[in-house]
Amino acid sequence: MSSIKKSKKKSRRSFIHQASGAMGIVAVSAAGWPLVDQMNPSKDVEALATIEVDISGLSEGQSKTVLWRGKPLFIKHRSKNEINEAKSVNIEELPHPEKDDERVKNPKYLVLIGVCTHLGCVPASDKGDFKGWFCPCHGSHYDTSGRIRKGPAPKNLEIPPYTFKDDKTILIG
Amino acid sequence: MASSKKNTKGIINWIDYRLPVVSFLKHSAVDYPTPRNLNYWWNFGSLAGFFLLVQIITGVILSMHYTAHVDHAFDSIEHIMRNVNHGWLIRYIHMNGASFFFIVVYIHIFRGLYYGSYKAPRELLWWLGILILLLMMATAFMGYVLPWGQMSFWGATVITNLFSAIPLIGDSITQWLWGGYSVDNPTLSRFYTLHFLLPFLIVGVVVLHIVALHTHGSNNPLGIDRKGPQDSIPFHPFYTIKDLFGLSFALTIFFAVVFFAPDFLGHPDNYIPADPLKTPAHIVPEWYFLPFYAILRAIPDKLGGVIAMFSAIFVLFLLPWLDTSKVRSATFRPIYKILFWIFLIDAIVLGWVGSKPAEGIYIIISRIATLYYFLHFLILLPLLGKFERNRPLPESIGKPVLAE
Numbered sequence: 245m246s247s248i249k250k251s252k253k254k255s256r257r258s259f260i261h262q263a264s265g266a267m268g269i270v271a272v273s274a275a276g277w278p279l280v281d282q283m284n285p286s287k288d289v290e291a292l293a294t295i296e297v298d299i300s301g302l303s304e305g306q307s308k309t310v311l312w313r314g315k316p317l318f319i320k321h322r323s324k325n326e327i328n329e330a331k332s333v334n335i336e337e338l339p340h341p342e343k344d345d346e347r348v349k350n351p352k353y354l355v356l357i358g359v360c361t362h363l364g365c366v367p368a369s370d371k372g373d374f375k376g377w378f379c380p381c382h383g384s385h386y387d388t389s390g391r392i393r394k395g396p397a398p399k400n401l402e403i404p405p406y407t408f409k410d411d412k413t414i415l416i417g
Numbered sequence: 418m419a420s421s422k423k424n425t426k427g428i429i430n431w432i433d434y435r436l437p438v439v440s441f442l443k444h445s446a447v448d449y450p451t452p453r454n455l456n457y458w459w460n461f462g463s464l465a466g467f468f469l470l471v472q473i474i475t476g477v478i479l480s481m482h483y484t485a486h487v488d489h490a491f492d493s494i495e496h497i498m499r500n501v502n503h504g505w506l507i508r509y510i511h512m513n514g515a516s517f518f519f520i521v522v523y524i525h526i527f528r529g530l531y532y533g534s535y536k537a538p539r540e541l542l543w544w545l546g547i548l549i550l551l552l553m554m555a556t557a558f559m560g561y562v563l564p565w566g567q568m569s570f571w572g573a574t575v576i577t578n579l580f581s582a583i584p585l586i587g588d589s590i591t592q593w594l595w596g597g598y599s600v601d602n603p604t605l606s607r608f609y610t611l612h613f614l615l616p617f618l619i620v621g622v623v624v625l626h627i628v629a630l631h632t633h634g635s636n637n638p639l640g641i642d643r644k645g646p647q648d649s650i651p652f653h654p655f656y657t658i659k660d661l662f663g664l665s666f667a668l669t670i671f672f673a674v675v676f677f678a679p680d681f682l683g684h685p686d687n688y689i690p691a692d693p694l695k696t697p698a699h700i701v702p703e704w705y706f707l708p709f710y711a712i713l714r715a716i717p718d719k720l721g722g723v724i725a726m727f728s729a730i731f732v733l734f735l736l737p738w739l740d741t742s743k744v745r746s747a748t749f750r751p752i753y754k755i756l757f758w759i760f761l762i763d764a765i766v767l768g769w770v771g772s773k774p775a776e777g778i779y780i781i782i783s784r785i786a787t788l789y790y791f792l793h794f795l796i797l798l799p800l801l802g803k804f805e806r807n808r809p810l811p812e813s814i815g816k817p818v819l820a821e
Contacts, residue, residue: 280593283607289597309694314599316694359599362719364578365571365696380698381575382714383775398719 294417307369312416316358316366327351330389340400344389347403355406356390362397445631450649451656452637454814460663461525467664468518473616475511485609487602490565491690509679515557516682517671519705531757533745534636540737542629547733549622556615559608561703566687571700573600582723640746641810648814699774707771708764714775715783732794739794741802749808753801760793
């Protein structure tokens with residue numbers, strides 16, 4: 245009788261210990277979250293999200309680099325050759341298969357985030373084995389659609405969200 | 418005269434009775450029994466402590482003149498170099514002090530590898546040492562970002578992007594580290610804070626490192642335990658003098674570099690202000706990261722490279738158990754001795770290919786060297802302990818000396 249009472253008492257006591265321990269963990273995590281989250285992008289950084297770019301001066305073959313969210317953005321007016329080359333690739337051979345059509349709104353203008361998907365360097369344009377971009381840091385080659393063809397980068401150059409406001413203006417972000 | 422001396426002693430005793438600082442120092446730095454046969458490779462622990470102190474003193478001074486803002490950081494460094502009294506000297510000491518801290522610590526680590534200083538009962542002492550190395554790497558990396566030159570900016574970009582290789586949460590982690598969508602002002606200011614904070618954490622871990630060291634005492638070139646008081650000598654004056662002589666030698670080399678080749682270990686590109694639109698054609702980290710950088714680039718896969726690079730350091734934590742031999746010192750391990758030198762050469766080769774562009778023959782060399790790095794720890798050392806026949810160990814440390 246007394247032993248049952250004792251073990252019951254013990255399990256009640258340990259339940260209280262565990263429950264208060266669990267509450268303690270919840271409380272400490274709740275108090276700790278602001279201390280961690282303060283390092284995430286602040287409101288003013290988040291607010292600098294959209295820009296307008298004038299592309300009227302961009303003739304065929306030329307490209308333009310603008311700064312968006314602290315990163316370079318490439319806008320390239322592609323030539324017919326470059327468009328054909330980008331379209332003719334057998335996409336099953338690509339490390340990150342994407343059709344050229346999926347990557348452009350108007351095939352003439354390629355809009356890319358100019359950040360190598362390997363470790364974030366800025367690739368140089370019109371260089372590399374595939375006449376697109378070449379990243380000097382660790383040797384990644386991109387084609388005329390900004391797709392990764394050779395080297396350590398895992399993905400194609402990213403496409404930012406954008407729309408053509410009119411023929412001469414792109415709204416990015 | 419005699420009575421004033423007596424008075425001083427009285428005051429010291431009065432304090433020591435209430436706060437035992439004097440007897441603590443006497444116990445751990447004066448009378449502390451040390452193996453009688455330590456050679457100069459045992460000098461590098463105190464040298465590392467010295468350079469840590471130099472870095473903290475010069476760093477605190479530099480922080481009085483530096484501005485952690487993207488618009489002012491580069492100019493404030495030039496201000497230190499040109500306008501602040503002796504600023505050039507203090508900055509060059511701080512820049513090269515970081516390199517010498519790493520040189521000294523790497524020699525200290527290879528000393529431990531040669532003489533088996535990581536083996537029982539010094540496993541936690543070894544762990545604390547690796548922890549210090551990791552903290553040093555983080556501190557040095559963030560310090561290199563502060564001048565906000567081209568190498569600062571792109572080094573920071575590449576290293577923080579390593580975390581983007583983590584599946585699913587990688588991008589959120591990099592944004593959290595940056596405080597934005599790229600390396601920018603929030604990144605610079607938090608790196609400055611952490612660069613200031615971490616050295617004091619290193620001091621804390623160094624204290625633990627010394628506590629662990631003094632628990633079982635120093636290892637020694639023979640790698641055998643001390644049998645009695647005849648195997649030890651007091652730390653002071655024997656090793657204080659030896660360490661000071663070694664320090665004078667190290668300082669001669671150090672100041673030769675500070676005065677005559679202060680930028681030899683740096684990169685000219687870092688005297689160009691940071692430009693987020695243009696990556697320098699050839700970016701390399703500081704020399705002390707090159708072996709690990711070579712391992713990162715040797716693997717043709719992004720995540721795989723990052724994992725290999727971090728594993729290269731974390732494998733050191735397992736070393737006390739991977740090395741299955743009970744004999745500590747390589748002096749009595751004929752095969753391990755050869756493997757040690759091959760491993761040292763392998764590490765130097767990795768450092769060399771890390772400084773070269775990632776193309777052609779350099780990629781092949783870096784892959785072979787990376788493979789050997791892990792082969793050494795994961796296969797050769799565990800097997801060697803089973804097959805190697807060691808030379809006979811001496812009976813005691815004192816015997817070869819005292820027998821005559």
